[in-house]
Amino acid sequence: MTDDKNIAEGLPEPVVQRPRINASLVWLVPIIAALVGLSLVIHAWSDAGPTISVSFQSAEGLDPGKTPVKYKSVVIGKVTTVRLSEDRTHVVAKVALEKSAKSFATADSRFWVVRPRIGLGGVSGIDTLLSGAFIGADVGQSQEPKDDFVGLESPPPVTHGAPGKTFDLHADDLGSLDIGSPIYFRRIQVGRVSSYHLNKDGKGVTLQIFIDAPSDQFVTTSSRFWNASGVDVSLGADGLKVNTQSLATVLAGGVAFQDPPGPHDASPAQENDAFTLFNNMATAMAPPDGEPRYIRMRFSQSLRGLTVDAPVEFLGVPFGRVVSINLDFDEKTQTFPTIVGAVVYPARLGKAHDKLMALAKAQGDDEQMSQMMGRLVDHGLRAQARTGNLLTGQLYIAMDFLPKAPKVEFDGRAKPLEIPTAPGDFDKIQQQIADIVSKIQKVPFDSIGNNLNDTLSELHKTLQQVNGSVLPEVKTTLQGAQKTLGNANNAFAPDSQLQQNLGGSLQELQRAARSLRVLTDYLGDHPDALLRGRRADDKPLQAPLPPPPQDAPTQGSKP
Amino acid sequence: MTDLPRASDLGLIGCHVCRLVCRDVKGDNAVCPRCGSVLHKRKSSSYTRTWALLIAAFMFYVPANVLPIMRTVSLGDVDDNTILSGIIELWVKGSPDLAIIVFTASIMVPVLKFFALSLLLISSQRGSKWAQRQRSKLYRLVEFIGYWSMLDVFVVALLTALVQFGFFSQVEPLPGVVFFGLTVVITMIASMTFDPRLIWDGRDFDD
Ligand SMILES: [Zn+2]
Numbered sequence: 001m002t003d004d005k006n007i008a009e010g011l012p013e014p015v016v017q018r019p020r021i022n023a024s025l026v027w028l029v030p031i032i033a034a035l036v037g038l039s040l041v042i043h044a045w046s047d048a049g050p051t052i053s054v055s056f057q058s059a060e061g062l063d064p065g066k067t068p069v070k071y072k073s074v075v076i077g078k079v080t081t082v083r084l085s086e087d088r089t090h091v092v093a094k095v096a097l098e099k100s101a102k103s104f105a106t107a108d109s110r111f112w113v114v115r116p117r118i119g120l121g122g123v124s125g126i127d128t129l130l131s132g133a134f135i136g137a138d139v140g141q142s143q144e145p146k147d148d149f150v151g152l153e154s155p156p157p158v159t160h161g162a163p164g165k166t167f168d169l170h171a172d173d174l175g176s177l178d179i180g181s182p183i184y185f186r187r188i189q190v191g192r193v194s195s196y197h198l199n200k201d202g203k204g205v206t207l208q209i210f211i212d213a214p215s216d217q218f219v220t221t222s223s224r225f226w227n228a229s230g231v232d233v234s235l236g237a238d239g240l241k242v243n244t245q246s247l248a249t250v251l252a253g254g255v256a257f258q259d260p261p262g263p264h265d266a267s268p269a270q271e272n273d274a275f276t277l278f279n280n281m282a283t284a285m286a287p288p289d290g291e292p293r294y295i296r297m298r299f300s301q302s303l304r305g306l307t308v309d310a311p312v313e314f315l316g317v318p319f320g321r322v323v324s325i326n327l328d329f330d331e332k333t334q335t336f337p338t339i340v341g342a343v344v345y346p347a348r349l350g351k352a353h354d355k356l357m358a359l360a361k362a363q364g365d366d367e368q369m370s371q372m373m374g375r376l377v378d379h380g381l382r383a384q385a386r387t388g389n390l391l392t393g394q395l396y397i398a399m400d401f402l403p404k405a406p407k408v409e410f411d412g413r414a415k416p417l418e419i420p421t422a423p424g425d426f427d428k429i430q431q432q433i434a435d436i437v438s439k440i441q442k443v444p445f446d447s448i449g450n451n452l453n454d455t456l457s458e459l460h461k462t463l464q465q466v467n468g469s470v471l472p473e474v475k476t477t478l479q480g481a482q483k484t485l486g487n488a489n490n491a492f493a494p495d496s497q498l499q500q501n502l503g504g505s506l507q508e509l510q511r512a513a514r515s516l517r518v519l520t521d522y523l524g525d526h527p528d529a530l531l532r533g534r535r536a537d538d539k540p541l542q543a544p545l546p547p548p549p550q551d552a553p554t555q556g557s558k559p
Numbered sequence: 560m561t562d563l564p565r566a567s568d569l570g571l572i573g574c575h576v577c578r579l580v581c582r583d584v585k586g587d588n589a590v591c592p593r594c595g596s597v598l599h600k601r602k603s604s605s606y607t608r609t610w611a612l613l614i615a616a617f618m619f620y621v622p623a624n625v626l627p628i629m630r631t632v633s634l635g636d637v638d639d640n641t642i643l644s645g646i647i648e649l650w651v652k653g654s655p656d657l658a659i660i661v662f663t664a665s666i667m668v669p670v671l672k673f674f675a676l677s678l679l680l681i682s683s684q685r686g687s688k689w690a691q692r693q694r695s696k697l698y699r700l701v702e703f704i705g706y707w708s709m710l711d712v713f714v715v716a717l718l719t720a721l722v723q724f725g726f727f728s729q730v731e732p733l734p735g736v737v738f739f740g741l742t743v744v745i746t747m748i749a750s751m752t753f754d755p756r757l758i759w760d761g762r763d764f765d766d
Binding site for chain 2: 011012013014015016017024026027029030032033034036037040065066
């Protein structure tokens with residue numbers, strides 16, 4: 001230890017200074033870290049919105065920690081976990097909403113998964129092909145808090161707060177319509193079916209439709225809605241008509257609406273007004289039906305071709321339809337009359353109906369207007385089964401005034417009202433045809449046939465005679481004639497004797513003629529030769545004067 | 560080895576800067592007569608400082624792991640990754656080697672450093688004479704690997720700077736990486752403030 005002290009002896013002494021900053025200040029570092037951490041926690045806690053759970057049929061496209069929840073394309077939350085429900089029928093996605101999206105955790109919010117979707121109406125959600133699916137959200141007005149939702153399987157057709165109006169449509173059945181089916185106005189899509197439900201009494205369905213603004217103003221209190229699904233093919237007097245809204249409608253269904261032609265109340269319909277959904281445009285555009293009445297008719301003829309739903313017309317105006325056709329038995333006459341029941345809509349007669357009603361009321365007629373009906377029957381009002389279509393033989397019921405119709409008794413108080421009938425046009429035609437047939441039947445076709453048969457056998461005999469005796473003679477005659485003609489032919493043949501003789505004679509004749517000419521020429525020059533005889537040639541150079549050529553006979557045509 | 564005298568036993572104190580050996584005056588505020596830097600037998604309040612920094616580093620380590628460190632946008636797919644989810648993604652997407660490297664550098668090394676420093680601090684404070692050489696080696700290891708634990712920060716910085724594929728891919732650093740960087744820096748400072756001589760001091764030198 002003495003060595004140690006010695007070492008220390010010669011060493012410099014440190015300078016002592018006043019104290020510096022307290023070392024414990026280093027604790028500021030963890031305190032700051034803690035503060036930062038705390039601020040993060042507080043920030044996260046204050047930023048955290050409500051956590052909700054949404055159940056879906058499938059977790060396809062849902063990525064925990066990644067899949068965003070969007071409202072109007074703004075991210076308002078994120079899926080934190082996805083798990084299978086306890087009964088394994090669906091998946092439950094926990095969604096952490098942002099604080100600003102607190103209002104989405106209320107009763108009427110709706111959530112659905114936006115995936116690329118290809119439907120008849122087009123393709124939607126293309127952007128999700130790249131970015132992955134997201135959960136779409138729609139918020140309502142409700143203030144009631146809720147944190148457990150059932151997700152929609154397809155985007156809702158109408159988002160809350162979208163400008164437009166909702167209307168109710170009553171229909172017999174849903175047809176091919178579905179949520180999202182388009183609503184057309186003048187073939188432009190202006191809305192869609194937003195929901196439907198079966199009526200409580202089970203006797204129809206009610207569809208809720210949404211018409212986007214500003215097209216919702218075209219829905220008036222007198223607008224008519226009809227089912228535009230399918231192709232409406234009608235064969236009318238003016239030819240074949242095919243009517244459809246669009247190809248997509250044909251496949252997927254749709255509804256169209258329009259105001260009826262002519263004067264009507266064009267004030268815009270109110271929100272949630274109810275309308276009837278007609279089956280097609282024709283019935284939609286027909287005058288309003290009013291109250292239906294049930295009538296009965298008793299036909300004594302066969303009504304083959306008359307079916308339920310066949311039209312009933314009053315002076316050519318569609319008036320109602322047949323609802324029942326039943327066979328009856330009449331003991332008195334031992335016949336089977338047909339009882340046809342029909343539902344008619346007197347209001348379809350329009351002005352006539354209004355006037356008749358006014359008249360009946362003025363005269364104090366009863367509800368069924370029995371006096372009025374009685375008068376009309378007296379004037380010849382009768383129901384007839386007429387042929388509507390000659391090709392198919394379809395019948396319809398026509399109510400017309402037949403002044404010549406025999407008088408019948410009419411009970412105006414009977415319920416249901418029974419309209420007297422008259423045989424239809426078709427029956428008359430049938431009667432006429434029957435007459436014709438019976439007349440034809442009177443013709444003695446048998447004896448006519450027998451006579452004809454005898455006549456024919458006579459003719460046969462005659463012809464046989466002709467064959468046996470006349471024809472052979474004709475044959476021999478013809479053969480004789482043929483021989484003669486053959487001889488004539490031979491005689492005129494180029495190598496026949498006659499032809500050769502003729503040629504020789506002609507040559508001889510030519511030669512004679514030439515000799516004669518030579519003689520006459522010589523005599524013309526030397527007329528004295530007749531007296532002195534022929535003298536010797538004095539001019540040998542002029543000798544070839546007329547040298548007779550050897551082939552002259554063939555060229556005997558010198559002028 | 561404890562038989563051999565230490566500088567403090569001899570009443571000596573060395574200047575940390577100019578290495579001048581001075582006499583120990585047993586005062587807290589002695590200053591080197593040659594260069595003027597503060598003299599102390601051991602790093603002053605080494606335990607306190609190391610503990611404080613270690614705790615601060617641990618506090619930053621929590622948000623560093625909880626908060627996302629990086630956002631990648633590729634083909635419209637926005638992906639926020641924390642350190643752990645990034646490692647999982649690397650592993651799942653077929654780069655287990657990279658995943659192991661990142662896991663080692665970002666999770667294992669910091670955690671090991673926390674454990675090692677805590678172990679050194681506790682054992683030294685209790686004056687334990689257990690495995691002093693090994694503890695010294697552990698300290699040197701901690702000092703050595705400290706420089707390599709910034710891997711995540713480097714990865715994010717490199718990706719952000721280089722991997723800009725425009726429309727197809729975008730990389731963006733998120734707050735987590737700041738906390739991770741702070742953790743790494745503060746643990747490095749903590750390991751620096753720890754005086755390894757304390758390992759050898761035993762009970763008789765309680766700061
Ligand atoms: Zn010095």
